[in-house]
Amino acid sequence: MYAIAGGSLPLFLIVFSDIATIMGAGNFIGHATHGFTRGISHIPFIIGEQGSKIIFALLFAGLAGRFTYNTLSDMMYDLLHRDKFSKAIVGILTLGIMMAWLGGQAKGLGYIFEQFTGINALPIILLFNAMFIIYTFMGGIVSVVWTDFIQGLIVVIFGAIFYFFALAPVHWSLSELGTKLVATAGPELWNLSKVPVNTILVNFITGCFGVLAAQCYWQRCFGAKDSKTARNAMLISGIFVIIAVSLTAFVGMTARVLNPTLDPAMAMPWLMMHYVPKVVVAFVFTLILAAAMSSADSYLNSAAVIVVNDVISPFVKEVSDAKLVSWTKIATVVLGVLASLLSIYAESIIGMFSKAYTMAGGGVVPVLIVGLLWKATSKEFTMGEKNSKITPWGARAGLIAGSIVSLTYSILWGVAVSAILTIVVSLLTKENVTVEQAKSV
Template sequence: MVELALIDKIVIVVYLMCILGVGLWAGRRVTELEEYAVADRNYNSLIIAATLSASFIGGGFTMGNAEKVFSVGIINIVVLWGFSLKELLVARYIAPNAGRFPKAISVGDVMEVDYGKVGKVVTGVFSVLLCAGILGAQIGGMGYLFNLFLGISVPAGILIGMGIIIVYDTIGGMRAVVATDVLQFVVLSLGIPLSLILGIYSLGGLEMMQSRLPSGHLEVFGSISLVKFLSLFLTFLLGETLVPPYVRRLFISKDIRHLCRGTFFSGMFSIPFFAVSGCLGLVALALNPQIDPNQAIPYVVQSALPIGLRGLVIAGIIAVVMSSADSFLNSASVAFVNDIVNPLRKEKLSEQRGLLWARLATLVTGGLAIIFAIRIQSLLDILIYAYNFWSPIILVPLAATLLGYRASKLAFVAGAAAGLVGVYVWNAMLGSPGGFDGLLIGVFANLTVFSTVNVLTPSPAVAADV
């Protein structure tokens, strides 16, 4: 446990209260499911950039990144830039087409255009599974933080952090998520770089830090093979591509210009941020190579930051976790109601009852997330595991629809089945030969079967608007 001065504890408590207050205030007037899911669809590019960045910069991309850099070196930073490239590609090719879905509130609404009820329900199921997995990574990190900094047990820390998120997320939906994301983005943008600067200073500068590091940690391919690098790079390029929270951000901007700019700004911001969070792992390694890699960032805070600043930086670290967790929790609840419950009912839920169901769904998703967090210890490994519930099954047909290429229901079903089988056979039966994760094999299998079946069952070239 890190010993904190009273002032640091006060800063942390005040921050948590501010998050709760902002979330409750922003979402105080939400009365319908659509408003809960997409607010008023009137956010500008800066808000889009802030909420997107706060959503994807979670525990896995900060604490998990520092852990991996501590263990294997700067190669992990370069690997994560696959995610940055993905965001820039979305800004260039996907975001400009979002205007064709003016009434969509979930990924399932987009998939329903070409693939009907089957596509919507299947997407809803895997949306919930993916969001629960990624949420598990975030709340696992939250438990570590509360345990280390405040001496609270990991389960209790999870309950406190998740309790705050569930309260404002349940009441305010997207309005609360965006409002808290902006605050969290500001705090994490200050806190994480400040930790790195003070950490390097405590070591005596860059040259002194470098002298304490294993030489291989500063080489791009010093610790893993090119094949393994490509596997990981492509995993992060494809793994979170078009996942529910990011797709739903395509539906909340005031116009396409603001959406494209905001998405581009978010992608550019991620490049230096991943470098900063990863380098915190190097600072921790230089300070003490014997520590648990999972505790890299907390150890830097404990060792390098003076009393008075620790509270601010810890608040920034907590912001990282909470800002991602609330987005995935909200997306899971919307997917559960809009993409699973409504399509399977004879009569669609009213907006008011749909809102009630969405609020109740947060409890189910939270339970699934806790299971993920308990079963897998590494935060980044949780992300990679969760990706297997999305990209091999949903990514290819979703990208096709968003890009305007219409395909048949049979192509969707066949491609999804091929992707799922590909992941299972490659990972579970063959043991990931060649260092390639099954996610990549699943995406390739889906693309191959989806394209082949679609050629054999031709459809109109352009999808209709939702």
């Protein structure tokens, strides 16, 4: 129950929980900042990152909704490789995304408070991280999704009001925004043709594959009452957020048109302070605070579940459910403290996101896809049955090499290396185990 609510969550809870989780302070501040600095060239990253929810819905959510695993690593272990070391590796890689997103919430709120009050961001970051820890410690996923429901409603309503006022200086016209951005900052900020195709592709794949490895979305699907609910919830929330986050980047570009010398990290809060009516700012501040809290509790809960379920439990025998919950609460506190340090020392919000996406997406997703496509028999995947030709060593090779190559060179190379090594090493270490025998592994 603490992790997936017994696989009983209805459509409306998952939809609004997804929206509230995605539209956190990190997204509001981070994507506006990159819209300010990169202009239209940041849109491919957004399409990859947020559009991946739609890809997830169409390709993976229905599958995940059939099962009641606690984590993505759980599913890969049971269905694909049956190797506890690979399970721990997947856990560590997917943990990076949750920690980056968690750090981004506090960092985003720190920027907002600094703009509104003039107070240094550091104590604000520490304060909100403490709040995140306490908030998440008090309950599991059931607590999270019900608070997310209310906060998701706030995001939808106040978000629409904010974008209306924030884009008013360019009369809600992308054509006018582009013309003014070119005149203010140069043609390169409104011309994708000058951005190398490789850069666009890397941005798209990084965002897309990174999100496909995000525990919080798999966790929502495992918690859904059925496969259809999981798929439809991810599809609805995916369509909403790709529009909302794109608008956030356009808000950053609008801020550059209005104040080209502004600190990019302050693009969103500055525009709020100077071009949005004060009464609306109060509502929008409520929106961002609610979004940050709902996102943070989801990420912190998911991160703690990953540590206990994927990294610790495989190496400890016969642990009671009560003990696991106790460990998860301890992990919540420890990870919250680590996220505080990450949010303080990271150079930028989207920079944190990008590195985490690159590492996890380049290692985990290729192994997942190869495992699901390279089946041992034509039977459907069933909990308790390994039905993939991937071997433990094949999984380890693909996971480790993919993440390292992605960080060192490019996620495009990492994905290719991961997929190839997974297949080659699995063929070289082929197991003579039938599907029926695998049930007892």
